[in-house]
Amino acid sequence: MGSKFFVKAKLLDILKFSSISTKIMGIIIGIVLVLGGWTSFQTYDTMQTTLREQLIKQGISTSQYISARSVDLIFTNDTFTLHQLISKVVESNKDVRYVFILDSQGDLITNSFGKILPKGLLDANKVSADSQQNIQTLNTEEGLVYDIAIPIFEGTAGTVRLGMSELEIQKILDKTMQRMLVTTILVAVIGIFVAYFFTSLLTKPIVQMVETTKAIGKGQFDQKVKLSWAHDEIMVLGKAFNEMIENLQKSDQVRSNLLKKIISAQEEERKRIARELHDQTGQSLTSLMIGLKMLEESKDIEEIKNNSMQLRQLTNDILDEIRDLSLALRPSVLDDLGLEAALSRYTQDCSVKLGIDVDFQAFGMQGLYLEPEIRLTIYRVVQEALTNVAKYSKASEASVILERKGDNLIAIIEDNGVGFDVQTILDSTIYEKKLGLHGMMERVNLIGGELTIESEPGMGTTIYNHISLKGLVANEKSKDFNS
Ligand SMILES: Nc1ncnc2c1ncn2[C@@H]1O[C@H](COP(=O)(O)OP(=O)(O)OP(=O)(O)O)[C@@H](O)[C@H]1O
Ligand SMILES: [Mg+2]
Incomplete structure (x- = not known):
């Protein structure tokens, strides 16, 4: 039980810590070995069965031949020719291990062993006069032998006994198995090389990505991953x-x-x-x-x-x-009156300060307490957005909307001016060090919000700010400077 668990843990460890290429190579070797083993077994089994059947058939026809040829010789008592006949058969056919002929009484007339038969062989097989043949499988020191008994002249002249040895078959089978084994090993070795080649082709970009990730971690942003040629x-x-x-x-x-x-x-x-x-x-x-x-x-x-x-x-x-000095340093109205009032005052001042008329509307802000950072962030974002409107938009109308929707605070700054291509401007302003838009985004991100700019040349500009107030909202009347 303990050792089983240990082996399982060890296997899991190997799986866990081996590289992808090792895993793939392992799979390929496994498949080759299982397939090779299974095919070898199947081939061995089929070949053995077929060869055995052929061996037995061959034995029967040889026995029938001897039986036909020996009838006259037995009746004329020509033991010498009879012996010559069986010796010839044994010599010319490697699979025939022995032949002997018995008379109708069951006494030995002649045999291919020389003088005496091995012990017990005589009684190992018998055939009745009315049957064609009888086959017995003998397990000898030299391997399996199929003993075939055939009556001569319907048993009246005697019986032919012939032993077919499996030795030659076994040799062929062994040779075949050896070849299959060598082929399996060869295929496995080739498989390892092919798998190594393909997996290194596959894992190379991954290894490179790891290197690049490490470099990026150190702040080296000039690194890039080389794209693989395959579109995978x-x-x-x-x-x-x-x-x-x-x-x-x-x-x-x-x-x-x-x-x-x-x-x-x-x-x-x-x-x-x-x-x-x-x-x-x-x-x-x-x-x-x-x-x-x-x-x-x-x-x-x-x-x-x-x-x-x-x-x-x-x-x-x-x-x-x-x-004036203190106002410029920090809009005290933001702390004293809250965001809604500060924005209302700021948008009113816009026509004087920036030369644009701005419409301001607030919804659902009563009784909402906002953290100082949120108030200041929204105020600064509106300031920057309206400054941009005044500087670039050529708009005839601009508006600011502040709205609380459930746990969210939405601030929208909109104009109907010339608009711009957002991505192009965002990309180019990084390097021109114009940081109005990027600064707004960063500020909103810092308080966990999201700022989206929607604009297209000729279509005006809308800036959405979405700030989650979850966990921040304290609907306290005592701190009633919502906004
Ligand atoms: N409301 C708008 N309408 C049209 N174009 C705009 C608008 N807001 C921004 N832009 C375009 O986006 C560009 C970048 O704006 P951004 O505020 O980032 O930089 P800036 O105002 O030029 O410089 P800074 O804000 O750093 O003083 C502007 O130069 C302008 O071309
Ligand atoms: Mg700006």
Whole structure:
């Protein structure tokens, strides 16, 4: 039981860890051996049966010949010619092992052995006068012998006994088996070579794909799988694999470009804030300080009033500057009022800011709390999409729709402008480092959503954002800045 289990486990291990070519070669060797073995067995069996039948038939006809020829010789008591007759038969026919003739009393007249018969042979077979012949199979030291007994002159003259040996047949059978064995081994060896050739042809692209996958894993996106010449499943797999590498390469390029852009945008923004603080707010605060000094030195009440009025105006300007700066840094309306209100305000401002009129509609947003990242993502996507509309679309109408459908949030930005070929633009913008569209997609992907662009030259543009809120939605009134 234990050893059976061990053998099974070992076989499974071999199957598990052997390569495809080893498996295929194993199958071919198995088939050749089973087929070879089965064919050999069948051939051996059929040949043996046929040869035996022939041997017996030959024995019977030889016995009949002897019987016919010996009638006169027995009646004339010519034992010498009788002996010559049987000796000739034994000499001329290799399969005839012995012949002997008995008289009607069952006494031996002559035999081909020399003097005496082997023990027990005389009584091993008998034939009655009224039957044609009787055959007995004798298992001797020299192999099987078919003993044929035939009555001479209906038994009145005696009996012919003839032994047909299987020795010659066995030799032929052994030779045939040897040949079949050699052929089977030869076919198996040829099979191994052919299988090796074809399986290496088959597995070569797979091995190559493994190498390429390893290289891709290390970030070497310039690697490609060489497609096999045959139009089979492996070639289709190779093709799909190369497409996957191309897509990976593109998104890797987009990501690295975006990262660079983010870093440089951050630097730019800091420079701008520093400049703004230094050039404007700094200047204004210096003026305020000088004004306060003048106020300190003013004597007459009219002058004081005048100066403090100017100072109030200056302070107001400084406040405006700081508000502008902070607004540019982050749309506080998004945190204070939520996405719906922020988008409503932004789309209203579009005609002034971007020179386009945008229609805004929201559905099912009441009481919906959205995570800050989702709010900011949608806001930035709408901003970029509408900036593009203003820059490129030449549209007469644009609209933004925000809708909650069950566990999903849908945001659609649409225009009826000139449109564009989406795939061509997406492919080319990666290398031109225009990252508006790719940036939008990445942003939406980061919050687990999906952005699809539908556009065609002359057909306008629609951008769909689909964000799943499953597990994120908390329908709390307390946090009621849905949107
Ligand atoms: N609404 C639109 N209508 C027509 N063409 C558009 C529209 N939106 C985008 N495009 C086309 O897609 C291209 C890529 O847009 P994308 O926003 O990625 O880059 P950009 O606006 O040129 O640069 P960036 O956004 O990085 O400042 C544009 O150059 C334009 O040709
Ligand atoms: Mg853009």
